[in-house]
Amino acid sequence: MQTQAFIAQSPATSETVGVEISLKLYTYPKPDREPVKILVIGSKEAINSIIHTLHYHRFAEVFEWTDYLPAPTPERPLQTRPGEVMKALVKYCRG
Numbered sequence: 822m823q824t825q826a827f828i829a830q831s832p833a834t835s836e837t838v839g840v841e842i843s844l845k846l847y848t849y850p851k852p853d854r855e856p857v858k859i860l861v862i863g864s865k866e867a868i869n870s871i872i873h874t875l876h877y878h879r880f881a882e883v884f885e886w887t888d889y890l891p892a893p894t895p896e897r898p899l900q901t902r903p904g905e906v907m908k909a910l911v912k913y914c915r916g
Contacts, residue, residue: 848885862892871912
């Protein structure tokens with residue numbers, strides 16, 4: 822399976838600065854940190870491709886992702902908290 826990297830690499834430096842560091846993302850909660858949920862919805866193959874691409878770019882470790890979850894349905898909609906909003910981006914993977 823051929824994958825396409827969706828996060829650009831910086832050729833200007835030989836040192837790699839992780840995306841987590843540059844975006845000030847953290848794995849563990851603290852009182853001054855707001856949780857942000859990142860969803861990847863698609864086939865298992867496409868999801869794995871995105872997760873491994875994000876791992877390659879140091880966005881998140883593969884083990885940090887949950888196990889596969891059922892996608893929302895009309896009978897089981899996505900649950901949000903008051904005041905939460907969403908944005909979505911659609912990219913396409915070759916299968």
